[in-house]
Amino acid sequence: MYLRKFLAHEAGVISCWFSTYNEFLLWGGRVFSWPIEHAEIIKRSKQQEIEFFTLTDGNEVLGFIELQHMSRTEIRLCRVAVSPSHRGNGLGKTLISLSLAEIKRRNQYQVVTLAVFTKNVTAHKCYCSIGFSAVDKEPKFKEFGGERWPLVQMELSLIKSG
Known part of the structure; x- marks a missing residue:
């Protein structure tokens, strides 16, 4: 398995992964x-501050991740x-680990951040197992249809101590 840059024709595959509105x-x-419209994914992939990557085994797209350059x-x-x-x-852990290796290889960033909804227990556990820690930052929730979905902001420092 390896991480590679997203290819536009993969938008159709990725858009089919979500069968319900809540998912x-x-x-x-x-x-x-x-x-999700394929064209929306492709359009976002072309934004300057964003990079899309896929996890693949060479034959099939197994995972997807967006890297957003914040600073x-x-x-x-x-x-x-x-x-x-x-x-x-x-594979979620593999996808995150390979993404972190790509980020570290660039030798530019000091911190990797993310936000995860508290109801996404599996993802939260995955991020914790890799070394991400919760931080006290906003936003702490998103609102969908009048319902508040709590968020946990997390980060992983890339600065080597000692």
């Missing part, structure tokens, strides 16, 4: 409309997803 919101928030020293992990047919096999 889609856990992944994409308000960034995309529901149901010279901060990069943010967004829209992390694993193909429904491959969930529960540790």
Whole structure:
């Protein structure tokens, strides 16, 4: 398995991974409309401050991640997803680990940040197992249809101590 830059034709595959509106919101928030249009994913992939990567075994797209350049020293992990047919096999951890290796290889960023909805227990556990820690930052919730979804802001320092 390896991480590589997203290819536009993969948008159709990724858009099919979310079968319900709530599942889609856990992944994409308000960034995309529901149901997801392939063109929306492709359009976002072309934004200057954003990079899309896929986890692949060479034949199939197994995972997807967005890296958002927040500043010279901060990069943010967004829209992390694993193909429904491959969930529960540790591929989320593999996807995050390979993404962190890519970020570290650039030798530019000091911190990696992300936000996860508290109801996304599996993702939260995954991030904690890799070394992300909760931080006291806003926003602490997003509102969808009048319902507040609590968020945990997390970060991982890339600065070597000692």
